[in-house]
Amino acid sequence: xxxxxxxxxxxxxxxxxxxxxxxxxxxxxxxxxxxxxxxxxxxxxxxxxxxxxxxxxxxxxxxxxxxxxxxxxxxxxxxxxxxxxxxxxxxxxxxxxxxxxxxxxxxxxxxxxxxxxxxxxxxxxxxxxxxxxxxxxxxxxxxxxxxxxxxxxxxxxxxxxxxxxxxxxxxxxxxxxxxxxxxxxxxxxxxxxxxxxxxxxxxxxxxx
Numbered sequence: 001x002x003x004x005x006x007x008x009x010x011x012x013x014x015x016x017x018x019x020x021x022x023x024x025x026x027x028x029x030x031x032x033x034x035x036x037x038x039x040x041x042x043x044x045x046x047x048x049x050x051x052x053x054x055x056x057x058x059x060x061x062x063x064x065x066x067x068x069x070x071x072x073x074x075x076x077x078x079x080x081x082x083x084x085x086x087x088x089x090x091x092x093x094x095x096x097x098x099x100x101x102x103x104x105x106x107x108x109x110x111x112x113x114x115x116x117x118x119x120x121x122x123x124x125x126x127x128x129x130x131x132x133x134x135x136x137x138x139x140x141x142x143x144x145x146x147x148x149x150x151x152x153x154x155x156x157x158x159x160x161x162x163x164x165x166x167x168x169x170x171x172x173x174x175x176x177x178x179x180x181x182x183x184x185x186x187x188x189x190x191x192x193x194x195x196x197x198x199x200x201x202x203x204x205x206x207x208x
Contacts, residue, residue, distance in 0.1 A: 001023075001025040001026070001054060001055065001056055001057060002025065002026040002027070002055040003026070003027055003052060003053075004028045004030055004045070004046070004051055004052065004053040004054075005027060005028070005030065005052060006029070006030050006031075006037075006051050007204060008168070008169075008173070008202060009032070009052075010052065010065055010165050011051040011052035012164070012165050012198060013065060013069070013161040013162050013164060013165040014065065014069060014072070015052075015201070016161045016164060016195055016198045017069060017072050017073075017081060017158065018072070019193075019195075019197050019198050020079060020081065020156075020161075020192075021076045021079050022079075027201065030051055037049040037051070046063055052065060052068055054071075065100050065162065066093070066097055066100055069081075069096065069161065069162070070082070072158075073157075073158055080155065080156075081157055082158060083154070083155070083157060088154065089153075091152070091153055091159075092159040093158075095152045095153070095163070096158050098138065098141070098142075099142070099159070100162055102138055103134070103138035103139075103142075103166050104165075104166055106134050107131045107133075107135030108131065109131065110127050110128060110130055110131025110134070111128050111131035111132060111135065114128050139167075139170065139179055139182055140179060143179035143180065143181045144181075146181035146182060146185055151185070152185075160189060163182075167185070167186040168186075171186055172207050172208045195208075
């Protein structure tokens with residue numbers, strides 16, 4: 001397997017899962033500053049021009065965080081990356097989808113790329129503020145989901161890898177305060193050996 005990633009991007013969550021699984025894989029850094037995601041070689045691999053992108057051993061390619069995470073969990077059932085119980089599994093998938101589709105794609109996307117939502121620069125601050133509202137609401141929802149639990153589904157799962165990358169953006173990059181339970185989860189994630197290895201491999205030591 002080969003993971004195409006950008007340091008500190010949402011692909012860090014898939015990187016963590018690969019480290020949790022512990023099987024051999026390769027890493028290919030995509031330099032966003034040089035816009036390598038739009039280069040012909042990468043576009044041929046993934047026309048969406050984004051990470052995470054996972055190339056399987058047979059050469060086929062998987063894209064989109066939830067699809068890659070679920071595939072990795074299904075291919076490695078011994079790692080218990082998805083709960084065996086149907087209700088708990090649904091909760092893990094529910095949380096992962098909310099983190100990716102709402103907190104990331106609606107919240108942080110507005111904060112990081114306001115020009116995608118308002119071409120007039122005068123409106124960018126309004127767009128960013130709305131993104132922050134969405135993200136903070138998401139943090140509150142995830143804080144409630146973590147009440148009385150160490151991990152979103154009770155035990156570590158794909159949902160925690162997803163939550164980690166948005167809390168890294170919030171706390172690690174933007175220095176924003178996290179709600180109590182989310183903050184505890186973030187610290188718990190940082191202490192996991194797989195996360196420590198991922199952070200080191202991506203050159204983010206000191207940023208997390």
